[in-house]
Amino acid sequence: MNEWASAGDIAKAVTAGETSALTVVQGALARIAERDGPLNAFTTVTAERALAKAHAVDEARAGGEPLGPLAGVPFAVKNLFDIAGLPTLSGSRINRDRAPAQADSPLIQRLEAAGGVLVGALNMGEYAYDFTGENLHDGPSRNPHDTVRMAGGSSGGSGAAVAGGLVPLSLGSDTNGSIRVPASFCGLFGLKPTYGRLSRAGSFPFAASLDHLGPLARSSGDLALAYDAMQGFDPNDPVCSDRPAEPVAPHLQRGAQGLRIAVAGGYFKRGATPEALTALDRVATALGAIDEIEIPQAQRARSAAYVITATEGAALHLDRLRKRARDFDPAVRDRLIAGAIVPAALVVQAQKFRRWYRQAVLTLFEQVDIILAPATPCTAPAIGQQSFVIDGVEMPVRPNIGLYTQPISFIGLPVVAVPVPLSPLPIGVQIIAAPWREDLALRTAYALEQAGVALAPRSALYDWTN
Amino acid sequence: MAETDEDSLEDFIHAGAKALALPLDPAWMPAIKANLEATMSHALSVTYFELADEAEPAPIFRA
Numbered sequence: 001m002n003e004w005a006s007a008g009d010i011a012k013a014v015t016a017g018e019t020s021a022l023t024v025v026q027g028a029l030a031r032i033a034e035r036d037g038p039l040n041a042f043t044t045v046t047a048e049r050a051l052a053k054a055h056a057v058d059e060a061r062a063g064g065e066p067l068g069p070l071a072g073v074p075f076a077v078k079n080l081f082d083i084a085g086l087p088t089l090s091g092s093r094i095n096r097d098r099a100p101a102q103a104d105s106p107l108i109q110r111l112e113a114a115g116g117v118l119v120g121a122l123n124m125g126e127y128a129y130d131f132t133g134e135n136l137h138d139g140p141s142r143n144p145h146d147t148v149r150m151a152g153g154s155s156g157g158s159g160a161a162v163a164g165g166l167v168p169l170s171l172g173s174d175t176n177g178s179i180r181v182p183a184s185f186c187g188l189f190g191l192k193p194t195y196g197r198l199s200r201a202g203s204f205p206f207a208a209s210l211d212h213l214g215p216l217a218r219s220s221g222d223l224a225l226a227y228d229a230m231q232g233f234d235p236n237d238p239v240c241s242d243r244p245a246e247p248v249a250p251h252l253q254r255g256a257q258g259l260r261i262a263v264a265g266g267y268f269k270r271g272a273t274p275e276a277l278t279a280l281d282r283v284a285t286a287l288g289a290i291d292e293i294e295i296p297q298a299q300r301a302r303s304a305a306y307v308i309t310a311t312e313g314a315a316l317h318l319d320r321l322r323k324r325a326r327d328f329d330p331a332v333r334d335r336l337i338a339g340a341i342v343p344a345a346l347v348v349q350a351q352k353f354r355r356w357y358r359q360a361v362l363t364l365f366e367q368v369d370i371i372l373a374p375a376t377p378c379t380a381p382a383i384g385q386q387s388f389v390i391d392g393v394e395m396p397v398r399p400n401i402g403l404y405t406q407p408i409s410f411i412g413l414p415v416v417a418v419p420v421p422l423s424p425l426p427i428g429v430q431i432i433a434a435p436w437r438e439d440l441a442l443r444t445a446y447a448l449e450q451a452g453v454a455l456a457p458r459s460a461l462y463d464w465t466n
Numbered sequence: 467m468a469e470t471d472e473d474s475l476e477d478f479i480h481a482g483a484k485a486l487a488l489p490l491d492p493a494w495m496p497a498i499k500a501n502l503e504a505t506m507s508h509a510l511s512v513t514y515f516e517l518a519d520e521a522e523p524a525p526i527f528r529a
Binding site: 209297299300302303304306307310318321322325330331333334335337338339340341342343346347348349350351352353354355356358399 | 478479482483486487488489490491494497498499501502504505506508509510511512513515517521522523524525
């Protein structure tokens with residue numbers, strides 16, 4: 001298999017006996033050893049268990065057992081997922097003192113039940129309160145297209161590992177954009193499913209009423225395979241939906257035919273760089289989307305998400321702030337302390353606004369099936385960069401990276417971030433659907449891939465002849 | 467926090483941190499203040515949006 005092979009192609013080749021899971025996993029481990037130094041995507045490589053699992057997949061095939069849709073596919077997870085035998089770091093120094101997890105998180109279990117092979121844990125911004133992929137304790141994850149640039153966060157390692165060709169599939173979390181931002185900066189497909197669709201049990205939380213988990217990959221087909229393998233009720237996540245699984249992969253080829261697609265105007269076009277608008281325009285043109293639609297009060301939605309994040313995050317970490325304040329990344333600690341003392345009435349009001357906004361946006365989906373919006377206002381900034389200039393106005397980088405993602409995750413809408421391969425750096429566009437309509441967002445992403453508009457570009461830093 | 471001067475914001479942070487038994491180092495104060503100002507600004511913009519008295523918060527609890 002070549003090193004840019006999709007998860008779907010790997011699984012087919014392993015199932016057909018054209019290659020073995022062991023060969024595929026050994027290849028992934030070799031690439032991690034060769035390339036991860038500069039990328040800093042991995043915090044732990046689970047080579048021993050990966051080789052054992054790959055061997056088990058090959059044994060199953062030799063024994064005539066049916067293999068799953070991810071047979072022999074190496075994958076890695078943001079280090080806030082529980083991995084049996086490891087402390088769940090969530091990007092922090094403090095969690096290094098936690099007892100090792102007793103079991104893998106349910107999403108890891110489900111991917112491995114489908115034949116996937118976990119090869120390691122991935123770098124992330126501390127406690128997921130981050131859009132950059134930088135980490136004070138482990139160093140920044142770096143963008144495979146230009147290693148002086150941010151991978152994006154907080155699932156920075158999840159972006160770097162897939163875009164660098166180390167693995168074809170990773171898992172991340174997205175509270176305000178932490179899957180969609182690294183997907184945009186690294187040139188990947190990322191799926192943030194509907195709130196409550198995938199179990200969050202066995203993962204370290206951040207802001208409970210906003211936390212989602214989901215996959216990053218180099219194609220819409222691989223997102224669908226992973227998403228389908230992970231669906232299903234889990235009583236250990238109190239907000240996990242008991243809706244039956246609704247597999248998407250069999251429907252991708254229906255594409256965007258017949259879908260009503262509009263472009264988000266107003267707020268979602270202000271503050272965007274020419275690159276973000278060019279990418280949006282290419283996507284809209286390919287889909288024949290000429291109508292513009294206004295998402296009402298999007299700026300307030302972002303504000304309310306900001307407040308809820310700060311305060312739910314502070315509540316989560318209150319005891320650690322009391323006992324180990326100096327062990328936090330100071331940038332995270334100071335945001336959390338501020339969040340802890342925000343008056344409660346303001347938080348309740350943000351939650352009341354949230355219901356109003358949800359209803360207003362759901363009304364829009366009576367007119368359209370898909371809404372398009374930029375994923376990030378710019379391509380990947382340099383690591384450590386503090387400000388950027390948009391429309392002649394200098395703005396701080398960190399708080400503005402999530403401008404366009406926050407109003408969407410705020411009400412749990414499913415989104416696929418698709419990569420548009422601009423030069424020299426890619427940038428993403430959000431394909432937004434109504435709750436539980438991941439199928440429509442993924443079908444649209446597939447159509448864009450078929451049209452050659454959405455594509456995960458290979459980094460020029462590597463020799464891709466293998 | 468247009469109506470709140472620097473000193474009263476610092477007083478508010480000290481009082482809040484004390485009430486919650488949170489440690490404060492004077493060196494942290496500028497960043498905490500900046501973060502609180504940003505969060506309060508976002509929060510207040512939400513309060514200026516008129517909602518019905520009957521508006522329910524978003525989180526749902528089912529007994």
